[in-house]
Amino acid sequence: MRITLKQLAVFVAVARHSTVTRAAQELNLTQSAASMALSDFERQLDCLLFDRIGKRLQLNDLGRKLLPQAINTVAHANELEDLARGHGDKVGSLKIGASLTIGNYSMPPLIAAFMRQHPQCQLSLDIANTSHIIAALEHFELDVGFIEGFCHAPNLEVIPWQQDELVVFAAPSHPLAQKEQLNEADFANAEWILREAGSGTREIFDNAVIGRLPHLNVLLELGHTEAIQRVVASGLGIGCASRLSLTEALASNTLTLLPTPFWNLTRQFFILIHRQKYRTYGLEQFISHCVST
Numbered sequence: 001m002r003i004t005l006k007q008l009a010v011f012v013a014v015a016r017h018s019t020v021t022r023a024a025q026e027l028n029l030t031q032s033a034a035s036m037a038l039s040d041f042e043r044q045l046d047c048l049l050f051d052r053i054g055k056r057l058q059l060n061d062l063g064r065k066l067l068p069q070a071i072n073t074v075a076h077a078n079e080l081e082d083l084a085r086g087h088g089d090k091v092g093s094l095k096i097g098a099s100l101t102i103g104n105y106s107m108p109p110l111i112a113a114f115m116r117q118h119p120q121c122q123l124s125l126d127i128a129n130t131s132h133i134i135a136a137l138e139h140f141e142l143d144v145g146f147i148e149g150f151c152h153a154p155n156l157e158v159i160p161w162q163q164d165e166l167v168v169f170a171a172p173s174h175p176l177a178q179k180e181q182l183n184e185a186d187f188a189n190a191e192w193i194l195r196e197a198g199s200g201t202r203e204i205f206d207n208a209v210i211g212r213l214p215h216l217n218v219l220l221e222l223g224h225t226e227a228i229q230r231v232v233a234s235g236l237g238i239g240c241a242s243r244l245s246l247t248e249a250l251a252s253n254t255l256t257l258l259p260t261p262f263w264n265l266t267r268q269f270f271i272l273i274h275r276q277k278y279r280t281y282g283l284e285q286f287i288s289h290c291v292s293t
Contacts, residue, residue, distance in 0.1 A: 005077050007041035008070045010034050011049065015067050016141060018056045071140050072278035079280055091121035091282035097142040099149065099200050100225060102269060103127030105244040106162070107146065114289050121282065129223070130200040137272055143283055145272040146290075148242070149200025159271040161291065166204055166265035168258040169229075169246060170238040177256050184212060184262045191219040191237040193228050200267070201225075205240050208263045229255060240265070 013023035014034070024034035042048055049063035059067065078092065098107045103125060111123055126133075126142060130149035136142045137156055151158050170177045176186060195202040210216060219237050222228050225245045232239040233254045249255040271287060273279070279287075 003041065003044060004037075005074065007037045007044075008074050010037040011041055011063075012067070012070050012074055014038055014050070014057055015059050015063065015070075018058060020057070067140055068274070068276035072276070075278045075280050091118040091285055092280065093122040093124075094144070094282055094286055095124050095126065095142045096286070097126045097128065097133040097136055097145040099130045099133055099147045100127060100195075100223075101148050101164070101201065101242040101245055102146045104225070105242070106269070110290055110293055113293065114286060117289070118282075118285070123286075129196065129198050130203070131198040134272065137274055140274060140277070143273075143277070144287060147200055147270050147272060148267060149203045151270060151272055155275055156272045157275050159273070159287075159291075160268055161271045162269040164267050164269055165243045166201065166208075166240055166267065167243050167246065168238060168240050168260050168265075169232060169249075169255045170258055171233050171235045172253060172256045173235055174238060176238060176258055182259060184260075187260075188213055188215070189217070191217050193220045193222065193231050193237040193239045194218055195225070195228065195241075196221045196223050199223075201241060204265065204267045208265050212263065 009027055010023060010029070013026050014020055017023050017026065020034050020038065021031055024031045027034065029037075047062060049060060049066065050057035051060050096107070096111070104127065107125060111125065115121060115123065126136065128136075130147045130151075133142070133145040133147050134151055134153055134156065137145045138153055146161065148164060176182065176190065179186065194205060220231065222231070225241045228239045228241060229246070229249055231237065233249065238258065246255060246257075250257065271290065273283075273287075277283075
């Protein structure tokens, strides 16, 4: 059996994109060359690695078992090639995933600083909610993830990163904003504008508040913090979001904070990496950069 790196690279790319066409584009191959490499790979293994569903290819159980080793083998080969060419300290390309608060507010300056240190690197940032980032890491679609919720996936390593604080806010004209002092009972009839289920922000909020109020009236669920801020600023309901996301709105007095010392709304940000993921030089450098900044 003679498995080639080309076959492995095509296998990994097809697993990532679910189509031979997009895999070929990523690898700068013709579609026929990519199809032939995948067919030869499956023929040498004497088994199919994908379920063919129309024009899409979905990894089957065996394909999912082989994918981590294939990814790591390709990564090892790329590093070996860089060492031979005298570029062993080259970062290369990284696929980064971040949940919304981190992706929109914490990650951009970190990425900018890292790219100034490593101008030849190629970074991509996928911003989505926590559950999406976890799923993408489990399927090896990302090299590293940063989340603001909890992760219970046993195949992902969870590294504590930064502390964050959620705050409750309202428009300055909201009745709760007019009160000199607030207690927990004041929120019993409040109408909430919140993030969707599956987001890290919503998970922390639910854990802190559900059970403390007799009834939680969620008037509206939105997928973006900025949209929540705009709705609340218009006078509809109250919201809860990371203090990081409210800097401009608080400075312009578009929104005001509602003190809630009776709820524990502090949270931990986490770095996630698949336990079977080979940590390239570039990946180690990026994680170190984020931890030390």
